[in-house]
Amino acid sequence: MSWTFFFDYVTITFLPVDFLLGIVPYNSSIMDQRIDKAAALANAAMYNSEHIKKYVHGAPHVKHAALRKMYGRMVADRYNYATHYFSVPRILDLGAGEGSATRQFLDLGAKVMAVDISNDQLILLRKQCVNYGDRLETRCEAVVEALRSLQRDGKQFDIVVANSFLHHIPDYLELIRLTGGVIAPHGQFFSFQDPLRYDSLSKATYAFSILAYFCWRIFQGDIIGGIRRRIRRSKGIYITGSMEDDAEYHVGRNGVDQEAIQKLFSELKFDCLIVKYFSTQSPFWQKIGSQLRIKNSFGIIAKKIN
Numbered sequence: 197m198s199w200t201f202f203f204d205y206v207t208i209t210f211l212p213v214d215f216l217l218g219i220v221p222y223n224s225s226i227m228d229q230r231i232d233k234a235a236a237l238a239n240a241a242m243y244n245s246e247h248i249k250k251y252v253h254g255a256p257h258v259k260h261a262a263l264r265k266m267y268g269r270m271v272a273d274r275y276n277y278a279t280h281y282f283s284v285p286r287i288l289d290l291g292a293g294e295g296s297a298t299r300q301f302l303d304l305g306a307k308v309m310a311v312d313i314s315n316d317q318l319i320l321l322r323k324q325c326v327n328y329g330d331r332l333e334t335r336c337e338a339v340v341e342a343l344r345s346l347q348r349d350g351k352q353f354d355i356v357v358a359n360s361f362l363h364h365i366p367d368y369l370e371l372i373r374l375t376g377g378v379i380a381p382h383g384q385f386f387s388f389q390d391p392l393r394y395d396s397l398s399k400a401t402y403a404f405s406i407l408a409y410f411c412w413r414i415f416q417g418d419i420i421g422g423i424r425r426r427i428r429r430s431k432g433i434y435i436t437g438s439m440e441d442d443a444e445y446h447v448g449r450n451g452v453d454q455e456a457i458q459k460l461f462s463e464l465k466f467d468c469l470i471v472k473y474f475s476t477q478s479p480f481w482q483k484i485g486s487q488l489r490i491k492n493s494f495g496i497i498a499k500k501i502n
C-alpha cells in the first residue's frame with residue numbers, strides 16, 4: 197500500500213473525528229468493520245434495480261460460453277466429489293446474485309442456501325429457481341453476519357460457494373476464515389471469477405488485460421467519469437460512498453491475493469488448488485486472451501483434510 201493511498205483513504209474516508217482530535221485511541225477493528233459495512237451497502241445499491249441488467253453484460257463468467265462451460269465442469273466435479281460423502285450435498289452460496297451460478301447446483305440435485313445483500317437479486321434468483329421447491333432457501337443478509345449466525349446455530353455445509361464474490365469483500369481472508377466454521381468434515385470451499393493479484397501478473401499480462409478492458413469499456417458510456425475515477429485511483433485516492441470504489445472493492449485496488457488465500461487454506465487444514473485462467477468482458481478479447489493462454493483470473497478449489 198502506498199503512503200498516498202494510506203493517507204487519503206484512511207484519513208479522509210474512515211478515521212473517526214474523535215480519533216483525529218486525539219480523544220480516543222484508534223481502533224483498527226472498528227475501522228475494518230466500517231470498511232466492510234461501506235462496501236456491503238455499496239453492493240446492495242449497485243446490485244439493485246437497473247444495475248442488474250448491466251451485470252450480465254459486464255460479467256465474463258456469465259456472458260462467455262467458454263467460461264460458462266469451464267465453470268459448469270468445475271461445479272459438476274465439486275458436486276461429484278461431495279456425493280462420495282453426502283447423499284444430498286448442502287450448498288451455501290455466498291453473494292449468490294441473480295442465480296445463474298446457483299442454479300447449476302440445484303440442477304444437479306443439491307440443497308442450496310443462497311445469501312445475498314441485495315433483495316432484488318434474490319427475487320430474480322427465486323424466479324430463476326422456482327422449480328426446485330424446498331431445496332432452495334434464500335437469506336437477504338450481509339455474508340459476515342449470515343456466517344456468524346449460521347455458525348452460532350451449528351449449521352454445516354458440504355460446499356461453500358463464493359462466485360465472483362471475494363473481490364467485493366474488503367477483508368476476504370477473514371471471510372474465508374469464517375467459512376471454515378460452517379464447512380462440514382470432507383467439505384469444500386469453491387469459488388470462480390476473481391482477479392489475480394495485479395502485482396503478481398507479468399507486465400505483459402497486466403498490459404494485455406488493461407488493453408482488453410479499455411477496448412470494451414470505451415463503448416459502455418460515462419467515459420469522462422471512468423477516466424476521472426481511474427486517474428484518481430492511480431493517485432491512490434479512494435472515496436467511501438463512491439459505489440464504483442466500494443462495490444468491486446479489490447478490482448479497483450490490487451486484485452485478490454491468491455497466494456495469501458492458499459496459505460490461509462493450508463493453515464486451516466484444507467488442500468487448496470488455485471485454478472488460473474483468462475477472463476475479460478469483450479468476446480473478441482476473451483478469445484484472443486484464451487488462445488494466448490494468458491491468465492489474469494482465478495478460481496479456488498479447497499477440500500477439508502480430515
Ligand SMILES: C[S@@+](CC[C@H](N)C(=O)[O-])C[C@H]1O[C@@H](n2cnc3c(N)ncnc32)[C@H](O)[C@@H]1O
Pocket residue numbers: 235236239240243255258290291292293294295296297311312313314317337338339340358359360361364365
Ligand atoms: C458479482 S455478483 C456475483 C453473483 C453470483 N455469485 C455470480 O457468480 O454470478 C456479487 C454479488 O454479491 C452480493 N454482495 C456483495 N457484497 C455482499 C455482502 N457483503 N453480503 C452479501 N452479499 C453481497 C451482491 O449483491 C451481488 O449479488
